[in-house]
Amino acid sequence: MTEIFDPSHTNPSPEGVGPSKNAAVPLDASEEHTLALLAHLSILLNLFTGWLGLIPPFIIYLAYKDRSRYVAFQSLQALVFQLIFFFASGLLVGVAWAITGVLSLVVVGLCLVPFALLISLAPLASCVYGIVAAVKTNNGEDFKYWLVGNWAKDLIK
Numbered sequence: 001m002t003e004i005f006d007p008s009h010t011n012p013s014p015e016g017v018g019p020s021k022n023a024a025v026p027l028d029a030s031e032e033h034t035l036a037l038l039a040h041l042s043i044l045l046n047l048f049t050g051w052l053g054l055i056p057p058f059i060i061y062l063a064y065k066d067r068s069r070y071v072a073f074q075s076l077q078a079l080v081f082q083l084i085f086f087f088a089s090g091l092l093v094g095v096a097w098a099i100t101g102v103l104s105l106v107v108v109g110l111c112l113v114p115f116a117l118l119i120s121l122a123p124l125a126s127c128v129y130g131i132v133a134a135v136k137t138n139n140g141e142d143f144k145y146w147l148v149g150n151w152a153k154d155l156i157k
Contacts (some may be wrong), residue, residue: 024066029140035060036074036137043082043130046123047089054082069156074137081130081145089122096120 006150027035039060045053057078065072093116101118129145135145144150 025060027064027068027071032068032070033072033140035068036062036143037134039071039078040073040130040134040137040143042078043086043127046082046086047127051087053071053086054079057082065156070155073152074133074143076156077145077148078113078130078133078142078153081126081133084148085124085126085129089119089126093120093122 028155039057042053042056045056057075061072061075061079064075087100096112096119100112103112133143133145144153
């Protein structure tokens with residue numbers, strides 16, 4: 001597996017220049033993995049609070065973006081993934097059930113109930129994907145969300 005960032009996950013300093021007083025202290029690998037885990041698992045907060053799962057990856061990104069590119073990448077990915085997949089799929093579920101309800105008045109909508117039920121699983125599927133990301137990053141593996149990872153990587157360069 002090719003790594004998204006260098007194995008040390010830290011920002012290199014120029015040669016011959018020592019750390020300054022204002023330089024951010026790099027995180028060690030276990031701290032990076034824990035912060036990435038928390039950023040990805042925050043999607044579970046959305047199941048109980050609606051939208052508060054967006055706050056932890058955003059705070060982690062802002063607090064640690066200068067100390068670890070790995071944490072910045074993973075937390076930004078988690079934030080963008082939640083915005084796009086969790087909330088977009090929730091909106092899609094609402095639209096599907098609204099259409100099903102309206103069309104049920106003319107009996108056609110009753111045929112759409114199985115599709116609406118299937119679409120209703122999309123937010124749960126995004127939670128499962130977030131848990132997979134959390135487990136992989138906690139185990140020290142690089143994880144990149146489908147469709148979101150490359151975009152997040154370009155944002156932090």
